[in-house]
Amino acid sequence: MQARLVSVALPVPLLTPFTYRVPPSVPWPERGARVLVPLGRRRMIGVVVGPATAAPAELEAKDVLDVLDPVPLVSGTLVDLAAWLAAYYLAAPGEALRLVFPPSGVKASRTMVRLADVAGGSSDEGDPLLAALRPGPLPLSTLARRLGSDPASRVLRLRESGRVVIEQRIEAGGFREVRHALLADPAAQGRGRAQVAVLERLREAGGRLAVPELVRERASWRGALDRLVERGAVRINRERERRRPDVLPGGTSEALCLSGEQARVAEALTTRLERGSFEACLLHGVTGSGKTEIYFRLAERALERGRGALVLVPEIALTPFLVRAATARFGATVAVLHSDLSEGERHDEWWRIRDGAARVVIGARSAVFAPVAPLGLLVVDEEHEAAYKQEDSPRYHARDVAVMRGKLEGALVVLGSATPSVESYANALAGKYAHFELHERVLDRALPRVEIVDRREVLRAGGDPILTPPLVEALGARLGRGEQALLLLNRRGYATSLLCRECGMQASCPNCSVSLTVHRAGATTECHYCGFESRSPTTCPSCHGAYLKLTGHGTEKVLEAVHAVFPGARVERVDRDLARRRGALGRTLAAFERGDLDILVGTQMIAKGHDFPRVTLVGVIDADVGLGLPDFRSAERTFQLLTQVAGRAGRGERSGEVILQSHRPDHYALGFACAQDYASFFEREMEFRRTMGYPPASALLNLVLRSTDAEAVLRDARAIAARLRERARGGYRVLGPAFAPLARLRREHRCQVLLKGRRKTMREAVREVLSQRRGGVSWRGITVDVDPVSLM
DNA sequence: AGCACGCCGACT
DNA sequence: GTCGGCGTGCTC
Numbered sequence: 001m002q003a004r005l006v007s008v009a010l011p012v013p014l015l016t017p018f019t020y021r022v023p024p025s026v027p028w029p030e031r032g033a034r035v036l037v038p039l040g041r042r043r044m045i046g047v048v049v050g051p052a053t054a055a056p057a058e059l060e061a062k063d064v065l066d067v068l069d070p071v072p073l074v075s076g077t078l079v080d081l082a083a084w085l086a087a088y089y090l091a092a093p094g095e096a097l098r099l100v101f102p103p104s105g106v107k108a109s110r111t112m113v114r115l116a117d118v119a120g121g122s123s124d125e126g127d128p129l130l131a132a133l134r135p136g137p138l139p140l141s142t143l144a145r146r147l148g149s150d151p152a153s154r155v156l157r158l159r160e161s162g163r164v165v166i167e168q169r170i171e172a173g174g175f176r177e178v179r180h181a182l183l184a185d186p187a188a189q190g191r192g193r194a195q196v197a198v199l200e201r202l203r204e205a206g207g208r209l210a211v212p213e214l215v216r217e218r219a220s221w222r223g224a225l226d227r228l229v230e231r232g233a234v235r236i237n238r239e240r241e242r243r244r245p246d247v248l249p250g251g252t253s254e255a256l257c258l259s260g261e262q263a264r265v266a267e268a269l270t271t272r273l274e275r276g277s278f279e280a281c282l283l284h285g286v287t288g289s290g291k292t293e294i295y296f297r298l299a300e301r302a303l304e305r306g307r308g309a310l311v312l313v314p315e316i317a318l319t320p321f322l323v324r325a326a327t328a329r330f331g332a333t334v335a336v337l338h339s340d341l342s343e344g345e346r347h348d349e350w351w352r353i354r355d356g357a358a359r360v361v362i363g364a365r366s367a368v369f370a371p372v373a374p375l376g377l378l379v380v381d382e383e384h385e386a387a388y389k390q391e392d393s394p395r396y397h398a399r400d401v402a403v404m405r406g407k408l409e410g411a412l413v414v415l416g417s418a419t420p421s422v423e424s425y426a427n428a429l430a431g432k433y434a435h436f437e438l439h440e441r442v443l444d445r446a447l448p449r450v451e452i453v454d455r456r457e458v459l460r461a462g463g464d465p466i467l468t469p470p471l472v473e474a475l476g477a478r479l480g481r482g483e484q485a486l487l488l489l490n491r492r493g494y495a496t497s498l499l500c501r502e503c504g505m506q507a508s509c510p511n512c513s514v515s516l517t518v519h520r521a522g523a524t525t526e527c528h529y530c531g532f533e534s535r536s537p538t539t540c541p542s543c544h545g546a547y548l549k550l551t552g553h554g555t556e557k558v559l560e561a562v563h564a565v566f567p568g569a570r571v572e573r574v575d576r577d578l579a580r581r582r583g584a585l586g587r588t589l590a591a592f593e594r595g596d597l598d599i600l601v602g603t604q605m606i607a608k609g610h611d612f613p614r615v616t617l618v619g620v621i622d623a624d625v626g627l628g629l630p631d632f633r634s635a636e637r638t639f640q641l642l643t644q645v646a647g648r649a650g651r652g653e654r655s656g657e658v659i660l661q662s663h664r665p666d667h668y669a670l671g672f673a674c675a676q677d678y679a680s681f682f683e684r685e686m687e688f689r690r691t692m693g694y695p696p697a698s699a700l701l702n703l704v705l706r707s708t709d710a711e712a713v714l715r716d717a718r719a720i721a722a723r724l725r726e727r728a729r730g731g732y733r734v735l736g737p738a739f740a741p742l743a744r745l746r747r748e749h750r751c752q753v754l755l756k757g758r759r760k761t762m763r764e765a766v767r768e769v770l771s772q773r774r775g776g777v778s779w780r781g782i783t784v785d786v787d788p789v790s791l792m
Numbered sequence: 793a794g795c796a797c798g799c800c801g802a803c804t
Numbered sequence: 805g806t807c808g809g810c811g812t813g814c815t816c
Contacts, residue, residue, distance in 0.1 A: 008816080012793050018816035040795065040815045052816095061816055108793075141794090152795070153808065780793085 004028065005052040005061055008037055009086075009093035010044050011106050013393065013779045015771060017093050019052040021061040029064070032072030032079040034106065036065040036170075043109040043168050047097045049083065073354070074100050075373045077408045082369075084404055090763055090784045091394030099394070100369045102350040103343050109168040111140040113155055116165050129154055133164065140166075180237045181225060183207035188233035194224035202234070211236070256293045265436045266294045270301050272434070273377060273412045280403050282383075282428040283416040285438030286447075286676075287647035291416045292322060295379045296329055298414065299360050303333070307376025307411070308359035312398060314385035316340065316364050317585060318608045322381070323362055330360045337363030337370060365390060365398040368405060375409045378402045382608075383415035383424055384640055389789040393779070397787060399424075418647065419640040422689065425682050426696040448618070448649040448656035450674040452665045455622070466553055466561045471619045471659050475562075479569055479598055484614040487562070487601045488645050489555050489621040492575040493517040496552025498525060498536060502545030507537070513744040518550055519577070521560070530746045558601045558621055566599075574602035607645040616656050618649040623662040623670055630741045631791055632694045635669040639681050642673035693733070695787070699759035701732075701766060702752055702791060704740060704783040710749040714739075717751040720769060724755065727765045732757025742792050752791075759786070 004022040006029060020037050022028060029035050029048045037046055045068065052061075072079070078100040086096035098106045114137035115130065132143060140155065158164045183202045190196030198221050202209055211225070228234040258266055265283070272279050285291050299309035311326065313319045316338040327334050335349045335358035352358040354371040361370045365388055368378075380388070380399045388398040399415060406413035415424055415433065428435040451470065458468045467475070478485045495518040498507040507516045509527035516525035518536060526533045539546050559573045572588050579585040585605075592600050595614055600606055626638050642660065650656020662670055672681035690697040703720065707713035717737035725734045732755045740750040755762045766784060 005816095010815090012815080014793085014815080020816060037816080042794070042815090111794080156796090157807095 003054075003061075005054065006035070006064065007049050007052040008035060008046040008064075009049050009097050010037070010039060010046040011094045011098055011108055012039070012044075013092045013095060015092065015767075015779070017049050018046075019054075019061045020064045023063045026064055026067045027070060029067045029069070030072055032074060032076060033070070034068040034073065034101070036068060038062050038065060039108075041168070042111065043170060045106050045108075045170065046094060047079070047101070047106060049079075049093060049097075073102075073105070074371050077373075077405075078369065078371060080408055081401070081405050084408075085394060085396055085401060088404075088763075089394050089396050089786045090767060091396075092779065096394050099366065100371070102354075103346045104171075107170065109170045112137045112167045112169045113140055113143060114138075114165050114167065116162055129158065130163065137167075179211040181209050181211055181229075182235045182237055183233075184235040185233045188228070188231075190224075191227075191231075192224070194218075194220055195228055197221065198224045198228060199233070256290070258290060258293060259440060261438060261440050262290045262294065265438060266297050268436065269294065269298055269412070269414065273298055273301055274305070276305070276376070277410050278407045278413070279434060280406060280413040280415065280427075280432070281434040281436060282420055282424050283414050283436050283438070284420055284425075284428075284678075285416070285418060285436075287418045287644065289418075289438035289440060291381070291438070292325065295381070295414065295416070296326070298377050298379070298412070299330070302376035302412075303330075303359060305376060307374050308353075308361070308372035309377040309379070310367065310370060310372055310375060310402075311360070311362045311379040311381065312367055312388070312402065313362065313364060313381050314387035314608075316362075317579065318605060318610075319381075320586065321611065326360065326362050332357070333359045335361045335363075335370070337361060337367040339364060339366070368398045368401045375405070375411045378406050378411055378413045380413070380415045382417055384417045384419055384421035384636075386637070386789050391790070393783070395783075395785050395788075397789070400787070419643045419678060422636055422682060422685055423696045425678075426686065447676055448646055448658050450646060450658040450660065452623075452670065452674060453659055453661045454665045455661050455663050458661075464561070465661070466558060466621060467565055468659075468661055471661065472565055474617050474619070474657060474659055475566065475569075475599070478617050479566060483616040484592070484595070484597070484612060485599045485617040485619060486606050486612070486615055486645070486648055487558055487599060487619045487621060488604070488606060488641075489553070489558050489601070490603050490625045490641065491552075491554045491622070492528075492556070492577055492603055493519050493526070493554035494521055494556040494560075495550035496554065497550070499549045499551055500540035500543060500545050501547040501549050503540060503543040505540055505542045507541075511744070511747045513742065517554065519556065521556065522550060529742065553621075555601050555603060562599055562601065569599055570597045571599040571601060572597050574600055574606050576603065576605070579605070604641055604645075607641060607648065610648075612648065615648055616650055618645055618656065618658045620645060620658070620660045620662075623660045624664050624667070627664065627667060627669065629792075632689070632692065633789070635667070635688070636685060638667075638669040639673050639685075642670065643676065643678075646673065646676070693756045698756045699762065700788055701755040701759070701762040702783075702785040702788040703755075703766065704785065705737075705751045705753075706748040706781050706783070708748055713749050713751045717753055720773075721753045723769045723772075724753065724765055727768070728757075731761030732765070740792065754791070 005019055006022055007017045008020050009017045031048055031050050033048050034045050035048055037044055082097040082100050085091060086093040113133060115133045132138065155164060159166055181202060188199060190199050225234065229236055269281060283291060295311055302309045313322055316323060323336055335353050337346065337349055353361055359372065361367055361372055363370065380402050383399045390396050403413050427433045453468050453470050455465045459465050463469055475485055497515045498518050507525055509516055509530060509532050511530045511532055512527055514527060514529055517528055519526050522536055524533060525536050540548060555573050555575050559571060562569060562571050574585065574588055578588065589610060591597050593612060620642065623642060627634050646658045649658050660670060668684050689695065705713050705717045714737060721734055721737050728734060735754040737751050737753045740752045743750060763786065
């Protein structure tokens with residue numbers, strides 16, 4: 001009889017799936033079914049990727065312990081999508097598959113250590129390890145953290161002497177069940193004060209109440225409830241409780257009217273949706289041109305046709321408007337998925353989608369894998385946003401995954417943006433994507449007037465480069481008229497660096513090769529990459545000089561400058577520092593929206609998603625932030641940010657004004673952003689990408705090697721680069737190795753090898769070279785980034 | 793990734 | 805001599 005073998009992808013960073021034998025005691029698992037298998041000492045929930053023809057030579061396949069899904073949890077399409085992702089991005093198949101399963105659906109067992117039940121053996125003998133285990137079993141990893149060292153060998157010895165027991169445990173991680181009290185006998189009488197009160201409370205609540213709620217009201221009611229249950233007056237039911245993410249109230253359920261142009265585009269897209277086959281479309285429409293309404297109409301049409309819809313947004317926190325509007329429009333059939341949800345909330349939303357209770361999904365990046373079936377529409381709003389790129393393994397780009405999913409599902413994919421990525425626009429021009437443009441703004445609002453202020457001239461004339469005279473004048477005018485202003489500076493903190501005037505030392509991060517940013521008016525210094533934080537020194541740490549100087553400015557400093565010039569103005573700051581405090585971001589934005597604030601100072605967060613009708617002035621403090629970064633996308637990012645923020649001015653009836661302060665007023669990113677001329681920007685940027693061989697003119701694959709040993713990492717990178725060069729044969733070029741722009745991050749030195757050329761050839765070469773390295777089965781210490789977005 | 797194994801210097 | 809710190813290789 002033919003051996004029953006299956007190939008199983010496991011949640012470990014290994015290049016290939018493993019082969020297991022299916023014993024007669026378990027049913028044959030289909031592709032996509034989850035199975036419990038042993039791996040080394042551990043157990044894992046993995047995913048069957050297909051039958052295997054033979055076990056790898058000399059290896060006896062182990063037995064599948066259990067088949068968890070008689071029928072796969074997710075569609076074959078999603079399993080195919082994960083397989084494609086693993087191959088395209090050179091990711092571990094198990095880690096790619098994990099994305100399409102519910103949270104904790106695919107995972108490894110945890111090694112738990114507990115004290116052995118030894119009669120009378122309750123003494124710790126002064127061993128801190130035994131003492132730590134006294135209160136209860138602990139995972140081995142927690143034990144290591146608590147004891148500050150690797151306890152493995154000690155634990156092993158304690159096991160041999162019979163003091164502790166090691167177990168492999170896989171926690172369920174599932175639904176939350178809440179006990180509910182049900183009035184079983186409507187005529188029941190209480191036999192005491194508490195019982196009477198409980199019954200009364202239950203009747204008040206319509207005969208059904210969650211037990212925790214009841215007990216919270218009065219702790220003593222717990223006993224009374226028990227007695228009522230014993231007498232059969234009340235029944236206890238375990239009910240699944242949905243952990244529902246918070247959705248802000250508001251938003252309108254009514255469809256908006258579309259202008260002629262919008263209606264034509266909506267009509268054309270609807271026709272394509274109704275074909276029920278794959279097509280990708282770029283919806284290029286200026287801010288405020290009504291893209292959201294078009295998305296919603298398409299989603300409604302998809303629902304009518306019995307299919308679901310997926311709407312991706314770059315960051316949920318910055319688009320509360322869209323979530324609110326979708327909730328109002330689609331009601332209970334909306335699910336919201338994003339990283340701020342608790343694991344429980346995510347789990348429940350996942351199952352609501354999987355069970356078909358939710359058919360319209362609004363979510364960030366990872367929502368592209370939501371188990372909507374069948375799927376008719378995928379929308380990627382603000383498709384140019386870098387937030388769609390996952391920056392750790394598997395390093396996928398949600399926009400590109402969405403296009404592939406659309407292809408596999410036979411769904412319509414709509415990529416929306418006011419400033420499309422250079423890649424998507426090129427695809428549209430090449431005919432790969434259908435191209436739709438929306439030129440008119442809703443209510444026929446005029447585009448704002450844009451003025452560029454040369455900061456160099458202001459400095460030469462002895463003026464303040466943060467708030468230049470034209471900006472001060474414009475701000476003063478708004479304050480006088482009761483209008484609002486936004487001030488953008490894409491750099492948080494107070495000062496960009498702390499310098500010693502005597503020896504020139506610059507305060508830098510102990511873990512990363514970057515200078516520390518000064519926060520809280522000079523009181524603290526912080527690393528924006530690893531989070532290192534400390535009190536600012538008062539004397540120079542290297543020469544003990546007493547004269548320290550702050551240079552460069554961030555949003556905190558701008559706030560201070562505004563306070564100094566306009567003491568009476570109501571000003572607040574919005575940036576990542578504020579967003580860290582729960583709810584603070586929403587409160588500040590809401591206050592600004594209500595008109596309780598005059599000026600909002602912030603990073604790019606203020607440029608996105610919101611509609612502030614009273615804003616008539618946008619000031620960009622330093623339009624060149626970002627242009628200096630060693631990144632081939634810096635011009636594109638600057639153009640997008642400036643265009644976006646300029647669009648915030650004059651969204652009400654009054655026309656708007658934009659002031660861009662810059663040291664490089666002649667840079668094309670600024671010029672074309674001012675003119676709101678996307679097409680010309682694209683032409684100019686494409687020229688640069690073509691000459692330099694950057695995307696979309698050529699594909700990129702970046703390898704980053706990491707190690708605490710700087711020399712070793714360079715040596716290793718050299719060897720890899722050499723082997724890649726041998727194999728290139730004109731299919732790609734190899735740049736480097738070189739230390740990455742962020743040469744050291746979190747105590748690790750980083751060395752990169754950048755490949756430019758044909759994606760497929762590069763991928764194959766990298767796979768081959770990496771699998772031939774010593775211990776070439778795992779990705780340890782190396783990051784493979786296919787289609788990198790950032791080269792930092 | 794986790795875990796085992798094996799090599800090494802340091803302490804009773 | 806054992807302990808425990810770290811580097812390397814393996815897991816179907």
